[in-house]
Amino acid sequence: MAGDGNTPLKTSDDHPDDLVLQEYALGQSEAEQAAEVGQHIAQCARCRARVEEWRQFGERLAADLRRDLDRVTPAEPLEFSRIARQWRVPRRRTSPATIWRLSFPALLLGLLLWMAFWLVSGRRTAALRALDLLEDYDGPPVVLAAVTDRGLVVVRLVPGEVRLEQRLSYVTHPAGLQLAPDGEWLAFTQDRILHILGTRAGGAHLEIPLAGLAGWAWSPDGSALAYTDGAGQLWLFERHTLSSRLLVPASESAWGKLAWNPDGTQIAYVTARPLPPVAGGATHQSLWRVDVLSGLRVELARRLPEAGALLSAEAWLASGEGLLAWETSPADGENLATLYQVDVSGHLLTALDGKVPVQGENLSWPLGPQARALVWDGRNLVIWHLQEQKKQPLAGQLAWPQTVDWSADGAWLAAVLAGAPPGQGVILFALEASTLRAISLPADATERAIFCGGPEHLFVIRQPQGRETAEVWLVSLVERAAPRRLMSSVALPEAGPYNGWRWDDVFALRVLD
């Protein structure tokens, strides 16, 4: 025995074992064993040949492996930035076990108190009380999702009935709340997780991890949710299977917002190389469409890698023959977008006059039905009628709208004006008559955002004086009924440029047919 004592040096016919010869050939023998094998092979041609065999084999294998692996570099550079982000998080100095041991008595006491409170008041009742929901609702049937000081709530309102359907207390800082067209599902992200939540009480809740910046959009019939995952892939989540299928692979670098065509057969998306925010400047971007059933992809337009410019698909024209996209650029401070009309058949990208402000990944002034858009032409606010290719000036000298919404038929536009006195921030603009109508509300709160609720109602978000939360008000446009407060305790979103707010991070509303 030699070496570590476990390796037999000699076989029965006095030759070293192959394992020993192999170790020797590969330079891994202990000194004593190496000397013994060296002496042996000096005398033995058979073992010398075996050692030489191992040595040559090893060298050849090593050379082949090195030659082939050493010439490969990652297709996408590995990112130190991912590590750096976590690096900057303050280190936890106490072990989880210690924290648990110390905090257990307090947690137990808290739990008992909470259970007592639960038994006395009832969870739902308490939540409803905190939201101060209107009990005799008489507006249009709607589903709304809102971030409140009690987490994310989903409320269904039908005349005579108000139901708190869902409450997720841990959802405190979501982004991009989007209700499906039928109001049955809600999609949003929080901490790089895409949540897909059934809005009925006890509904399904799916969580999909994302790699980075993502975008998502419900199909026109609400049966599917298309989403980009931040890793360059475009997926389709289908409600009937509750699962996702890949439409565009990572090698295509799909990212950001998505736009479905009116019949739900095509999705417009943008590819960018490298993917933002890694780009840090120049990106090669293209606008594509993908056929949902076949997966066939067609490039519609390509942009030169202008530093910092970011392209987004926004909406398709009703005919399905064109779509609208927008692009921000550093020249406009990255908060004003240029609109483009894209000819799907001709692959033409035509810039439209005027700019639209941007909040995060969305236009502050969303496009209206029948391809109508409110834009700033540098001096005035004008409405583009894109199908008719004509511009309509907005009557009067309006202040800058901080949020805008369109009626379902596109006949009128509702806006909240920046800097207006409390109670006087809401105006309506009727396109056909080209007239403005001011909506008066109580002067105890400032109007912040507006959502059209069918042909006869408005939902106005207002911030009471001196409060850090907002209220939702219901305003009837046809009756002489006074505006009514619908709910309280809605969180205020992050404020953006041009007096704008990222309302889709805290509030979503869908009028039900």
Next chain:
Amino acid sequence: MSQNPHVNPAMDDLPLIQRAIEGDERAARQLFEKYQLRTFRLALGLLGDEADAEEVAQDALTYALLNLRLYRPDLSSFSTWLHTITVCRARDKRRRKFLPSISLTQWLGLGNQIRDHTPGPEAVVIRNETEDRLLWALDQLSPKLREAIVLRFYTDCSYKEMSEIMGCSLNTVRSRLRLAVDRLRELLGEEQVPWLATETLR
């Protein structure tokens, strides 16, 4: 590339590691830059798929740099520790995919990212007879035998380092390597190792 993955990282990593543990992000970045390619290539050798290797390398480096306090310089070199993490992550990746190793030869043939040898036509013929078969044979090995081959012949690990990285005894390393090489030879056939004819010499 500028880095040589076969150079055993010297003890000069220790000052960098110490600074990184104390919170110096630049030191962590230097370690990242130094080890990113060799980690990626080790993962590639273990998995045979470039995308998987990128993911595994990123995971391994992230874990290692964020958990430097767990590294024990008295027990192993930093590269051995990092190799251990990479091997574990590669095993996890393989397990998650429920797939055997993807054929390195196939992959080379499809991607052309690696095998851009650009030899002359005669050399191609000769190489087809030798190297391609060798790589094909490597792909036939089980993951554990493949680990042994890659760690020994690509990263140039000693048997002792291999036993630490693979989490097994020295004797297991010996036998796995012996099995791996025997299997390779069996797959390649006798003509690949003509010196076996010396069996009868004495």
